Amino acid sequence: xxxxxxxxxxxxxxxxxxxxxxxxxxxxxxxxxxxxxxxxxxxxxxxxxxxxxxxxxxxxxxxxxxxxxxxxxxxxxxxxxxxxxxxxxxxxxxxxxxxxxxxxxxxxxxxxxxxxxxxxxxxxxxxxxxxxxxxxxxxxxxxxxxxxxxxxxxxxxxxxxxxxxxxxxxxxxxxxxxxxxxxxxxxxxxxxxxxxxxxxxxxxxxxxxxxxxxxxxxxxxxxxxxxxxxxxxxxxxxxxxxxxxxxxxxxxxxxxxxxxxxxxxxxxxxxxxxxxxxxxxxxxxxxxxxx
Numbered sequence: 001x002x003x004x005x006x007x008x009x010x011x012x013x014x015x016x017x018x019x020x021x022x023x024x025x026x027x028x029x030x031x032x033x034x035x036x037x038x039x040x041x042x043x044x045x046x047x048x049x050x051x052x053x054x055x056x057x058x059x060x061x062x063x064x065x066x067x068x069x070x071x072x073x074x075x076x077x078x079x080x081x082x083x084x085x086x087x088x089x090x091x092x093x094x095x096x097x098x099x100x101x102x103x104x105x106x107x108x109x110x111x112x113x114x115x116x117x118x119x120x121x122x123x124x125x126x127x128x129x130x131x132x133x134x135x136x137x138x139x140x141x142x143x144x145x146x147x148x149x150x151x152x153x154x155x156x157x158x159x160x161x162x163x164x165x166x167x168x169x170x171x172x173x174x175x176x177x178x179x180x181x182x183x184x185x186x187x188x189x190x191x192x193x194x195x196x197x198x199x200x201x202x203x204x205x206x207x208x209x210x211x212x213x214x215x216x217x218x219x220x221x222x223x224x225x226x227x228x229x230x231x232x233x234x235x236x237x238x239x240x241x242x243x244x245x246x247x248x249x250x251x252x253x254x255x256x257x258x259x260x261x262x263x264x265x266x267x268x269x270x271x272x273x274x275x276x277x278x279x280x281x282x283x284x285x286x287x288x289x290x291x
Contacts, residue, residue, distance in 0.1 A: 016073075017202050017203040018102075018103050018104075018105055018202050018203070019073035019074070019075065019103075020073050021103050021199075021202055022070070022073055022100075022103035022104055023071055023072055023073035024228060025099070025100065025103055025228050026070065026071045026086075026090070027071060028226070028227065028228035029090040029091075029092065029096070029228060030050050030051050030053070030056055030071070030090060031048075031049060031050035031051075032050055032090075033050050033051050033089070033090055033091055034049070034050065034051075035050075035051060035055070037091070038051055038055065038059060038089065040055050040059075051089070053067060053068055053071060056086065056089050056090070059089040060082070060085040060086045060088070060089045061085055062082055062085065062086070067086070070086075070104075078104045078106055079106065080101065080106055083097075083100055083101060083104060083106065084097070086100075087100060093230075093231075094232070095196055095230050095231050095232040096229075096230040098196075099195070099196055099199050099230040102199035102200065103199055103202075118260070119137055119145055119146050119257070119260070119263065120257065120258075120259060120260070123137060123146070123257050123263075123265065124146055126265070127146060127147065127148040127265070128148055130148060130267060131148050131149055131150050132150050132276075132279060132280060132283060133150065133267060133268055133269055133270070134147075134148065134150045134151035134153075134154050134155070134250070134267075134268040134279070135147070135148050135150075135151055135265060135266065135267045135268065136148070136151045136265070136266050137257065137263055137264070137265050137266075138168065138263070138264055138266060139262055139263055140197035140200070140201065140261070140262035141167065141169075141194070141197065141201075141206075141207065141210060142167055142168040142169045142190070142194060143166060143167050143168075144158055144159065144166050144167070144168065145263060147159055149283070150279065150282075150283055151268070153282050153283050153285075153286065154240065154242065154248070154268075154279070154282060157171060157175070158171050164210070164213070167210075168190070169190060169191065169194055169214065169221070170214060172187055172190065173187070173214060173217075173218040173220050173221040174217070174218060186236065186238060187220065187224060188224050188227070188229065189231055189236065191221065191224040191225055191229070192224075192229040192230055192231035193231055193232070193233060195225070195228070195229065195230050196230045196231060196232060197262065198211070200262075211225070233254045233264060234254075235251065235252065235253050236251070236252045237249070237250070237251055237252075237271070238250045238251075238252060238268070242278065242282055244281070244282065244285050245278040245279075245281045245282050245285070246278055247278075248270070248275050248278050248279055248282070249270070249271035249272065249275050250268040250269065250270060250271060250275065251268070251269045251270075251271060252266055252267065252268050252269070253266075253267050253269070254266045254267075255267070
């Protein structure tokens with residue numbers, strides 16, 4: 001079988017899984033839109049906190065049966081125009097809308113090219129040049145692929161680990177409060193970024209087992225994953241407790257790496273000169289002592 005035939009076979013085999021995820025995604029977001037936000041009158045006997053299926057269908061201008069089948073994950077034809085109408089009713093952002101396209105496997109929506117995930121030598125040199133700012137490279141699943149020395153000093157609990165312990169989502173989900181970022185909303189954003197990447201890997205055994213293992217082990221992750229939130233990469237503000245030197249506040253930016261499938265470089269920049277000084281002290285000490 002040629003490569004084109006193999007790709008078509010893989011796409012057909014992944015459809016049931018994509019449709020199950022599509023059903024969960026639509027239900028979760030329908031339940032999050034209040035009738036008041038959508039301009040729907042609320043009667044005295046209403047029990048549903050969010051919108052009903054018939055309300056979504058009416059507001060989107062589609063048939064109730066069609067929308068019901070879509071939310072049930074049935075194999076029906078969809079278009080970007082109809083999904084855009086549903087997205088508007090559910091108040092989906094751009095990242096969530098693109099996620100919806102991927103789950104629905106809409107014909108004509110470009111899929112990401114399949115490229116290797118080897119770290120280019122130039123990217124490793126850039127990591128080293130960014131010192132003393134902590135910088136690293138993660139893949140789509142947030143496995144740590146490479147890092148510079150300052151990153152190793154700040155996050156030795158990830159850098160020194162192997163296997164699943166070297167995954168950022170896993171480590172933050174399983175860590176105590178002394179290791180997690182102080183900003184409580186950051187983990188939700190991390191999981192929302194993971195879900196956006198997951199749409200490109202639905203049905204892959206390594207991804208499915210990873211999500212299953214996390215869901216079965218971490219209540220924190222299970223709650224965040226069930227919210228069906230989707231976000232793309234973007235700048236963030238983070239705060240970390242580093243016992244030898246105190247609180248370090250960082251602004252982070254992420255950059256895609258050319259010629260790779262999904263690798264991203266994350267760069268951390270101190271918020272103030274005092275934060276930069278604490279990071280310098282941390283380098284001199286040689287790392288954060290977590291025990």
